[in-house]
Amino acid sequence: MKKIVLLLPFLIFLSQASICQVDPTRFKFDLSVRYRFELWDGMNAKNYGDDSEDAFGDLNDKILLQRIIPGITYSGSKISAAFHIQDSRAFGWSLQRKNYPDLYNICQDETMSPYYTMNPQEEYFEIYDLYFEYRELFKNVTVKVGRQKIFYGDYRIFEPSLWGNTGRWTWDAVKFSYKKGETCVDIFGGGTKIHNPLKTSIPFTNTEFWGGGLYSHFRLTEWLNAEPFYALKTQGSAKYIKNLQINRNWIGLRLASPEHQHLIYDLLYAYEFGSEDGKRIDAFGYIVKAGYRVASLPAHPTLNFRYNYASGGKESDNMIHTFDPAYGARAKFYGWMSIAHWSNISFPEFALELSPLRENMQIEIKYSRFRIPETEDCLMINTMKLKEGKNFLGDELDIFVRYQPSGRWQYTGIVGYFNPGDLENINSRPPKDALCLTFQVLFTLGD
Secondary structure (H helix, E strand, O other), X not given: OHHHXXXXXXXXHHHHHHHHOOOHHHEXXXXXXXXXXXXXXXXXXXXXXXXXXXXXXXXXXXXXXXXXXXXXXXXXOOEEEEEEEEEEEEEOOOOOXXXXXXXXXXXXXXXXXXXXXXXXXXXXXXXXXXXXXXXXXXXXXXXXXXXXXXXXXXXXXXXXXXXXXXXXXXXXXXXXXXXXXXXXXXXXXXXXEOEOOOOOOOOOOOEEEEEEEEEEEEEEEOOEEEEEEEEEEEEOOOOOXXXXXXXXXXXXXXXXXXXXXXXXXXXXXXXXXXXXXXXXXXXXXXXXXXXXXXXXXXXXXXXXXEEEEEOOOOOOOOXXXXXXXXXXOOHHHHOOOOOOXXXXXXXXXXXXXXXXXXXXXXXXXXXXXXXXXXXXXOOEOOOEOEOOOOOEEEEEEEEEEEEOOOOOXXXXXXXXXXXXXXXXXXXXXXXXXXXXXXXXXXXXXXX
């Protein structure tokens, strides 16, 4: 059965190939090779500031991340198909699987089994994508079946998960897309894959979540776009999570200025409802953004102000008020050091964007000031806990530089600095600041 599920997209492809007379010259070999060096000072993904012997990992990690994605793509007049393998490794990482084999196992508190694994850095010879796409199934309608990336808008609800070494969200799904002019409507359903370095994840099996969604884009006026959306998340088929009772739903709307406009405005609101393990869900999050692009100046500077909010709650509450950010991005919007994300958070953010070499170089300087709306039961990165009656988590400054001299080569550098706020002592000492330096090289062959 697993083999049949694995080959399903290509069985469909072969059946259509005989009808549509596939041209063998349209097959293309693709390759993506990425190396990223990360230097951490004062923290890692599971530990902020605790240098005791029984703490997780090294606070001064020096990591070389490797991600290689080879494969083939077919692009015809009406049909497309793809099959790629992903191999992700983390050299020098103090939290490697060989050092902490159970660290990224998801299971019930104080138990070891059953569990599923979500390793963010290590995944060997995994199926990256395996899909079949048929265009003009009906007029203006395309269907895509199989393992694929699904993302929309500004990535806050559905993101492609390209920054993480294994990629947080990868879908095994069936997706229907309607497109006419600037109007787009996508409806899809399926499951999101787990990340276990020791096992290949067969499409549509061992899912973390079953779910799906609807995302649409409409041009209301020359100066306003609208993007209504809906998302659903239920328990998947992997061990442990399949025994839970999850029914999380999000409905919302994004209103934003069209691209390349001087005056920038963006408003996104998401309401979350449903239930989980017998508790009703009543939570929400919103983003407000305003900015201005000065196209007449060198480097076309853009100054943005963003305010991010997501509700929080207590474990003792009769309802769940802590907002879950659906299938959305993390580091891109909430600090590249991944300390915070769009859940139980309140923070203003100022960003200066520059394009000194037109489209070949982008620079962003961003300052964020994090506060936690509900501090009770809130523990960040296992070691960060706010003092009683305080809600100021800290400040983060990020500098992001990306340079792409050609279509095949891309270089990215990031500096992240975090200054802690009203945190309790860590290992009997006041918490210190933390620093992260990143340099990445990406080579791509093909589209």
